Amino acid sequence: MGKKDEVSKQFLDALEFRGIKRRDFLKYCGATAALIGLSELYVPKIAAALEKASKRQPVVWLNFASDTGCTEAFIKASYPSAAEVILDILSVDYNETIMAAAGKQVEEILATSKKAGGYILLVEGGIPTKKGHGMMGGKEMLDVLKEMAGPAVAVVAMGSCATDGGIPAAKPNPSQIIGVTEALKKVNISKPIINLDLCPVNPEYLVGVVVNFLLLGKLPELDSFGRPKMFYGQTIHDNCERRAHFDAGRFVEKFGSQEEALSYCLYKVGCKGPMTYSACPKIQFNARTSWCIKAGGPCIGCAERGWTDKFAGFYEPLPGVKIPGLGGVEAGADKLGAVAAVATAAGIAIHAAITAASGRTKGKNGGEK
Ligand code: SF4
Ligand code: SF4
Numbered sequence: 001m002g003k004k005d006e007v008s009k010q011f012l013d014a015l016e017f018r019g020i021k022r023r024d025f026l027k028y029c030g031a032t033a034a035l036i037g038l039s040e041l042y043v044p045k046i047a048a049a050l051e052k053a054s055k056r057q058p059v060v061w062l063n064f065a066s067d068t069g070c071t072e073a074f075i076k077a078s079y080p081s082a083a084e085v086i087l088d089i090l091s092v093d094y095n096e097t098i099m100a101a102a103g104k105q106v107e108e109i110l111a112t113s114k115k116a117g118g119y120i121l122l123v124e125g126g127i128p129t130k131k132g133h134g135m136m137g138g139k140e141m142l143d144v145l146k147e148m149a150g151p152a153v154a155v156v157a158m159g160s161c162a163t164d165g166g167i168p169a170a171k172p173n174p175s176q177i178i179g180v181t182e183a184l185k186k187v188n189i190s191k192p193i194i195n196l197d198l199c200p201v202n203p204e205y206l207v208g209v210v211v212n213f214l215l216l217g218k219l220p221e222l223d224s225f226g227r228p229k230m231f232y233g234q235t236i237h238d239n240c241e242r243r244a245h246f247d248a249g250r251f252v253e254k255f256g257s258q259e260e261a262l263s264y265c266l267y268k269v270g271c272k273g274p275m276t277y278s279a280c281p282k283i284q285f286n287a288r289t290s291w292c293i294k295a296g297g298p299c300i301g302c303a304e305r306g307w308t309d310k311f312a313g314f315y316e317p318l319p320g321v322k323i324p325g326l327g328g329v330e331a332g333a334d335k336l337g338a339v340a341a342v343a344t345a346a347g348i349a350i351h352a353a354i355t356a357a358s359g360r361t362k363g364k365n366g367g368e369k
Contacts, residue, residue, distance in 0.1 A: 061095035066125030069200035070159040117151030126165040126177035133175035170308035199302035236273035239281040270315040272301030
């Protein structure tokens with residue numbers, strides 16, 4: 001480890017003072033290295049980058065049309081939490097949900113941040129475009145976004161409400177809610193935008209983006225939806241722990257059944273994993289203890305644009321898709337030998353068909369097109 005990669009005792013003492021032990025901090029850095037696709041060798045560099053960043057990049061976190069679920073997910077992340085580390089390296093100057101101030105005082109803080117500029121603008125929630133349907137301090141939310149995005153260095157749309165309207169924009173969308181990218185186009189503002197789709201956002205995705213920026217000095221590579229490829233480059237189905245059951249044709253047909261107890265594939269009870277691009281199976285939630293499918297629920301596709309309408313009803317299988325299987329019963333070794341090649345080919349063809357149906361295929365380097 002080079003001298004410049006050494007974390008100072010002062011910094012470690014400061015963490016200790018906040019109740020974060022050195023060992024846990026380095027463990028956290030190791031997990032973060034894996035998160036952004038780097039080897040363990042990068043742990044000292046990440047630790048040093050986090051210390052350097054304790055200069056604290058200012059952040060303004062705006063809440064528009066949403067249930068503040070992304071803030072909740074963030075502040076409830078567990079020890080040593082994404083929230084603790086991020087709040088140590090970022091200076092969250094404004095977040096209505098967690099700040100103590102209220103009323104006029106809050107408006108003044110926002111005005112001060114705007115004047116100073118140079119902050120990262122985190123946006124949670126969709127933007128109502130119907131007049132009078134979303135106001136902050138007597139102003140239209142669209143106007144607040146316009147005012148605050150102007151002096152920002154970059155904008156991060158946190159969660160599916162911010163990326164494309166999410167649940168508040170589900171049909172019939174009476175408030176004509178749109179996502180941040182569309183809203184900024186509408187008001188002629190051009191800024192680097194990172195979209196972190198999911199409902200709610202996974203706090204570790206934000207950590208990954210911030211650490212990537214601190215370590216490499218640039219924003220991560222994005223896909224055509226403005227999402228970091230490191231988190232949205234593969235489908236849920238590609239990495240699902242129940243995938244072997246899908247390939248063998250073992251499905252849960254209804255909840256409460258023996259098949260459910262055996263953790264069979266949830267495709268027939270509505271899983272949208274084959275059409276959904278996100279690293280949920282790898283990164284999971286709540287300090288990587290579990291995620292939707294591990295907890296027994298089908299993926300409802302919340303990482304995908306328009307998922308609220310496109311994937312409803314959530315417990316209905318995707319229509320028009322053939323699924324693999326050997327008559328619904330796992331065959332013995334001899335029978336399996338005869339049909340395995342056919343079933344495997346069918347499985348691959350179906351996966352390819354599903355991927356094609358989602359309008360995306362993989363590029364040579366594994367990224368989506
Ligand atoms: S259909 Fe869903 S539960 Fe089944 S393997 Fe794919 S992602 Fe997993
Ligand atoms: S597994 Fe599916 S439903 Fe669950 S958070 Fe990920 S994309 Fe959303």
